[in-house]
Amino acid sequence: MAYVADITPQEERAKSYGWLNAAAWTGVILGPAVGGLMGAMDPRAPFWAAAAVALANGVYGLIVLPESLAKDKRAPLRWTNANPVGSLSLVFSRPGLPVLALILLLLWFAMHAMNSVFVLYTAYRYQWDPMALGIFCSALGAVNIVVTSQLTGRSVKWLGERKVLIAGLGLQVIGFTAVGLSPTGVWFWIANLPMALSNIAGPALQAMMTAKVDPDEQGACKAR
Numbered sequence: 001m002a003y004v005a006d007i008t009p010q011e012e013r014a015k016s017y018g019w020l021n022a023a024a025w026t027g028v029i030l031g032p033a034v035g036g037l038m039g040a041m042d043p044r045a046p047f048w049a050a051a052a053v054a055l056a057n058g059v060y061g062l063i064v065l066p067e068s069l070a071k072d073k074r075a076p077l078r079w080t081n082a083n084p085v086g087s088l089s090l091v092f093s094r095p096g097l098p099v100l101a102l103i104l105l106l107l108w109f110a111m112h113a114m115n116s117v118f119v120l121y122t123a124y125r126y127q128w129d130p131m132a133l134g135i136f137c138s139a140l141g142a143v144n145i146v147v148t149s150q151l152t153g154r155s156v157k158w159l160g161e162r163k164v165l166i167a168g169l170g171l172q173v174i175g176f177t178a179v180g181l182s183p184t185g186v187w188f189w190i191a192n193l194p195m196a197l198s199n200i201a202g203p204a205l206q207a208m209m210t211a212k213v214d215p216d217e218q219g220a221c222k223a224r
Contacts, residue, residue, distance in 0.1 A: 013210055014161055015153030017203035022149035029141040032134065090213065097212040103169070104205055110176065126185040136189065143196045152203045161204040168201020 008016045035046040091101050122128040128136070155164045175195030182188040 012153075013207035014156040014164070014203045017206045018148040018152030018200075021152075021199065021203060022145045025141045025144045025148065029138050029145075032137070094212045097209065100205060100209050100212070103165075104209070107169070107172075107201065107205070110172070114176070114179070122185070122188070126188060128185065132185070139189075140192060140196060143193075144199055147196055147199050148203065151197070152200045155200050156204055156207070161208050164204040165201050165208065168198045168204065170198075171195070172198035172201065 035049075038045040038049055091097050119133060122133060122136075126132075152164075155167075159167070171194040175191060175193075175198055178191030178194065179188060182191045
């Protein structure tokens with residue numbers, strides 16, 4: 001996240017974060033599919049493959065990926081800030097940043113609260129089996145890729161980051177309400193459309209947060 005802020009102009013950051021989120025959703029679609037195929041051959045294979053990919057990713061970042069900041073813009077390492085409690089000082093030292101951080105906290109809290117019971121909920125209420133669940137997750141991931149990669153940048157350019165954030169949060173409220181009230185699996189599918197569209201909020205929020213800190217503080221800001 002901080003790397004994107006370092007190499008991207010402020011006006012392009014929401015779009016770039018949208019593409020980054022799209023890459024993550026691509027992994028959500030491909031990962032379970034590939035893992036399922038490998039797991040059919042050997043239950044341990046997906047774990048070994050995931051470890052190899054993680055190692056390759058780390059090596060790539062260490063050896064190939066260049067440093068994003070010039071030396072004169074890099075902040076020295078301060079051990080007082082290298083912990084969750086000490087690092088909060090940056091959040092409360094910038095006007096407007098605590099509010100944005102709180103929005104981010106509540107946004108992720110709501111999403112992960114739903115994700116933690118999603119499988120059990122759909123199996124209990126709609127009698128979804130693993131195949132139905134897999135089809136839904138793949139379709140939702142595909143829609144999210146389109147939203148974050150194509151709609152985010154265009155909406156921010158048209159409305160601005162603040163209005164896109166408000167619109168995205170409003171869509172999420174509508175989506176959560178509709179999901180909770182959905183009587184059947186078909187309605188659950190329909191209710192998740194505003195949930196998918198609400199993903200325009202995340203990149204806009206991240207871009208707004210990066211504008212509140214200096215170039216040498218982007219890493220500390222995105223680690224919050």
